[in-house]
Amino acid sequence: xxxLQHLGTGFEIAFTWHNILYCLVGCLLGTLIGVLPGIGxxxxxxxxxxATFVLHPVSALIMLAxxxxxxxxxxxxxxxxxxxxGEVSSVVTCLDxxxxxxxxxxxKALGISALGSFFAGTVATILIAGFAPxxxxxxxxxxxxxxxxxxxxxxxxxxxxxxxxxxxxxAMIILGxxxxxxxxxxxxxxxxxxxxxxELIDGINIGTVAMGVFGFSEIIRxxxxxxAREVFTKSIKGxxxxxxxxxxxxxxxxxxTILGSALGILPGGGPILxxxxxxxxxxxxxxxxxxxxxxxxxxVAAPESANNAAAQTxxxxxxxxGIPCTPTMALMIGAMIIHGIQPGPQIMTSRPxxxxxxxxxxxxxxxxxxxxNLPLIGIWVKLLTVKYDYLFPAILIFCCVxxxxxxxxxxxxxxxxxxxxxxYVFIKFSMEPAPLLLGFVLGPMMEENLRxxxxxxRGDPSVFFTRPISLTLLIIAALLLVIVMAPSIAKKRExxxxxx
Amino acid sequence: MKRREFLVIGGAAAAxxxxxxxxxxxxxxxxYIIAFPPGGESDIGARLQQGVFDKLYHQQLVIESKPGAxxxxxxxxxxxxxxxxxxxxxxxxxxxxxxxxxxxxxxxxDDIANVHFYHYTPDAIVxxxxxxxRSYQDLLAAAKAKPGKLNFAGSGTNxxxxxxxxxxxxxxxxxxxxxxxxxxxxxxxSLLGGHVDAxxxxxxxxxxxxxxxxxxxxxxxxxxxxxxxxxxxxxVGLDWVDGAYRGIAVPRSTPQDLRRRISxxxxxxxxxADFRRQMEAGGFELVDIGYDKMDAFMAERKxxxxxVAKLMGLTA
Numbered sequence: 001x002x003x004l005q006h007l008g009t010g011f012e013i014a015f016t017w018h019n020i021l022y023c024l025v026g027c028l029l030g031t032l033i034g035v036l037p038g039i040g041x042x043x044x045x046x047x048x049x050x051a052t053f054v055l056h057p058v059s060a061l062i063m064l065a066x067x068x069x070x071x072x073x074x075x076x077x078x079x080x081x082x083x084x085x086g087e088v089s090s091v092v093t094c095l096d097x098x099x100x101x102x103x104x105x106x107x108k109a110l111g112i113s114a115l116g117s118f119f120a121g122t123v124a125t126i127l128i129a130g131f132a133p134x135x136x137x138x139x140x141x142x143x144x145x146x147x148x149x150x151x152x153x154x155x156x157x158x159x160x161x162x163x164x165x166x167x168x169x170x171a172m173i174i175l176g177x178x179x180x181x182x183x184x185x186x187x188x189x190x191x192x193x194x195x196x197x198x199e200l201i202d203g204i205n206i207g208t209v210a211m212g213v214f215g216f217s218e219i220i221r222x223x224x225x226x227x228a229r230e231v232f233t234k235s236i237k238g239x240x241x242x243x244x245x246x247x248x249x250x251x252x253x254x255x256x257t258i259l260g261s262a263l264g265i266l267p268g269g270g271p272i273l274x275x276x277x278x279x280x281x282x283x284x285x286x287x288x289x290x291x292x293x294x295x296x297x298x299x300v301a302a303p304e305s306a307n308n309a310a311a312q313t314x315x316x317x318x319x320x321x322g323i324p325c326t327p328t329m330a331l332m333i334g335a336m337i338i339h340g341i342q343p344g345p346q347i348m349t350s351r352p353x354x355x356x357x358x359x360x361x362x363x364x365x366x367x368x369x370x371x372x373n374l375p376l377i378g379i380w381v382k383l384l385t386v387k388y389d390y391l392f393p394a395i396l397i398f399c400c401v402x403x404x405x406x407x408x409x410x411x412x413x414x415x416x417x418x419x420x421x422x423x424y425v426f427i428k429f430s431m432e433p434a435p436l437l438l439g440f441v442l443g444p445m446m447e448e449n450l451r452x453x454x455x456x457x458r459g460d461p462s463v464f465f466t467r468p469i470s471l472t473l474l475i476i477a478a479l480l481l482v483i484v485m486a487p488s489i490a491k492k493r494e495x496x497x498x499x500x
Numbered sequence: 501m502k503r504r505e506f507l508v509i510g511g512a513a514a515a516x517x518x519x520x521x522x523x524x525x526x527x528x529x530x531x532y533i534i535a536f537p538p539g540g541e542s543d544i545g546a547r548l549q550q551g552v553f554d555k556l557y558h559q560q561l562v563i564e565s566k567p568g569a570x571x572x573x574x575x576x577x578x579x580x581x582x583x584x585x586x587x588x589x590x591x592x593x594x595x596x597x598x599x600x601x602x603x604x605x606x607x608x609x610d611d612i613a614n615v616h617f618y619h620y621t622p623d624a625i626v627x628x629x630x631x632x633x634r635s636y637q638d639l640l641a642a643a644k645a646k647p648g649k650l651n652f653a654g655s656g657t658n659x660x661x662x663x664x665x666x667x668x669x670x671x672x673x674x675x676x677x678x679x680x681x682x683x684x685x686x687x688x689x690s691l692l693g694g695h696v697d698a699x700x701x702x703x704x705x706x707x708x709x710x711x712x713x714x715x716x717x718x719x720x721x722x723x724x725x726x727x728x729x730x731x732x733x734x735x736v737g738l739d740w741v742d743g744a745y746r747g748i749a750v751p752r753s754t755p756q757d758l759r760r761r762i763s764x765x766x767x768x769x770x771x772x773a774d775f776r777r778q779m780e781a782g783g784f785e786l787v788d789i790g791y792d793k794m795d796a797f798m799a800e801r802k803x804x805x806x807x808v809a810k811l812m813g814l815t816a
Contacts, residue, residue, distance in 0.1 A: 042538075046539075050547070050550065139689070140694075142689075143695040184570070184657075185657075186657060187657060187680055189602060189604075189656070189657035189658040191604045198569050198576055198606060199568060201568065201569035201604060201605075202569055202570070202573075317689070321692060321712070322708050322709060323685060323692075327537065327539075331538050331539040333539055334538060334539025334540065335539070337782055338547050338548065342708060342710070342782070344707075344710060344711070344712070345712045346710055407566070407567055408564060409568065452679060456679060458677075
């Protein structure tokens with residue numbers, strides 16, 4: 001077995017004491033920045049990059065990768081405990097994770113998200129080891145028209161995310177689309193909605209929007225409640241999920257892993273889309289969708305598995321094709337070049353030690369993260385008992401540092417504050433910000449690919465129906481639309497959208 | 501004489517003769533602002549310079565990334581920094597010429613005081629391995645046989661790649677379509693997947709995708725050692741040696757002698773053997789355009805880019 005031989009080589013490299021140490025350092029740092037809202041892996045890796053120059057390239061990349069997937073683990077902790085996404089990809093975890101915490105099941109939520117993430121990480125590692133090259137080839141089959149259809153499907157699925165009225169959900173998606181349009185249009189070079197502000201020419205960063213509408217506004221809302229805020233930390237019991245919890249969430253973990261892995265491989269996909277889609281899928285499949293948004297364990301298990309799976313599989317296009325799917329992956333490419341490694345298709349053959357060593361270290365890293373996270377659950381839960389008078393200002397400062405560190409731009413901090421205010425208004429009108437964020441991500445990609453597909457077809461729209469991948473995706477989208485809109489199943493729709 | 505005494509006496513002498521304090525430049529860490537996100541070519545080049553800078557001048561070169569507006573955000577703020585050598589900034593051509601013509605940015609080409617250009621990434625036409633075009637001549641024949649049919653991927657609109665594409669269409673007397681992507685990383689998937697016919701990019705792309713891609717022609721003066729089989733554009737009959745230049749600029753208030761000093765420092769970094777090896781392995785072509793050659797170089801570049809800008813529909 002060639003694969004076993006390769007994995008053997010990988011583990012030989014990854015199991016040296018110094019590589020385990022760097023893996024541990026990366027995972028610890030990743031967890032820390034994951035827990036701290038706003039401070040993301042891109043800024044951290046960029047800051048640490050010069051410090052890795054003295055290391056062996058394999059050790060350096062093992063550590064940097066650990067920061068990235070460690071952040072996915074850590075991001076859920078803040079989401080569950082304080083209803084603030086530690087990372088953008090844990091935005092959906094807030095929906096049910098925080099509710100679980102409110103019902104005294106914080107430990108359970110943290111436990112299931114760690115275990116789900118570990119399962120997803122293991123599966124994704126196996127996928128990378130066994131099937132990275134063919135999977136990457138498959139992802140290349142996706143052309144601009146196929147991407148457009150995928151985004152259409154995503155947007156239609158986005159309405160399912162909504163809790164309250166359908167109209168409000170659609171309004172939020174459209175607002176998200178419009179915000180996504182800010183910045184230079186890639187096709188014409190024209191700056192749109194930039195009001196002659198140079199800071200807006202490249203558009204708004206998703207981190208800025210997410211910190212604003214989820215972070216800042218949540219803090220304002222909490223402060224408003226003042227002394228009357230409910231205290232739910234006393235009732236914490238049963239930190240680890242029991243057998244029935246595991247049985248309930250296992251299918252969600254598996255589905256989340258599959259969906260996350262698939263979206264991670266596609267350039268442009270990644271952990272954010274993975275988490276959103278997994279949550280949507282679980283809600284659609286659930287016998288009792290009304291539980292979602294009120295502390296359904298599947299609503300934590302699925303997105304957490306998905307974002308971790310996607311975080312790992314997004315290494316596939318990087319390691320096999322040299323294609324960066326996310327800003328973090330672009331930075332990893334830079335790190336490789338600085339360490340004298342030319343990333344790209346030849347890396348598997350030219351540097352097998354690096355390729356297989358990194359893969360083996362990812363699995364070790366996932367194991368370390370579970371070991372780190374499970375015993376630490378008690379410590380994280382204790383966070384809840386910290387007085388909000390101290391907790392909130394600290395979080396707010398971390399959010400500001402994080403937003404600033406994305407582009408080193410003070411303007412972004414002001415923008416996040418503006419989005420915080422807007423987010424607070426949304427809470428007052430009981431409008432869910434999650435669909436806005438999805439519209440913000442999908443909108444620009446949809447427009448870009450629509451125009452690119454039409455440019456390539458010289459204006460002929462039939463490309464969307466003649467390419468099999470695109471056609472399939474559009475048919476699924478149409479079916480979904482029928483299910484959402486059909487009057488005969490309107491009653492079911494009510495159940496889906498109106499909760500509480 | 502002990503080192504400390506020597507320094508004290510040296511300092512006293514400097515004060516006595518009122519020598520400019522900057523004779524000791526760099527006497528504190530230098531901020532090096534890069535106008536693009538970390539991980540890109542500008543960042544990589546800067547980080548490779550960083551190590552040599554520390555080694556040669558025993559001062560830290562602190563890299564700060566300030567991305568935005570395709571570099572224009574940082575460049576429009578350059579002249580607000582003090583002109584004491586404490587802040588230098590990475591600059592890029594043809595961006596510095598094309599952006600002001602496009603009109604979205606708040607600086608003029610002549611506002612930027614470039615002191616040194618240290619490398620360029622040569623323009624190159626790249627196709628995937630499965631492409632029917634084995635050579636530049638194949639591509640040219642196809643472009644002439646079916647005018648308007650071929651698609652070239654490139655990074656952005658009104659950018660270096662876009663300009664190169666218009667220049668190619670004009671010089672080779674063909675008509676092909678330019679398909680803009682958000683960045684070079686974005687277009688690789690479409691190139692390898694065969695959704696576009698070729699990419700108008702840099703030789704660095706072909707190096708990164710070695711084994712999956714072929715370079716049909718490069719815009720260098722002589723063939724690249726990394727791609728000995730690939731002809732230059734001059735060999736195939738086009739007068740074209742160009743690419744994306746990267747250099748260093750200082751705030752306009754910086755005095756002339758300090759500009760010269762910084763220029764010669766970066767020339768010296770360029771001569772470092774390790775630095776040369778790393779840069780060449782990464783596909784960067786080193787050049788050494790110092791401050792004394794800057795005016796002539798910029799005048800020549802401006803003329804060339806303004807000509808291409810007319811083809812793109814941009815006017816001064």
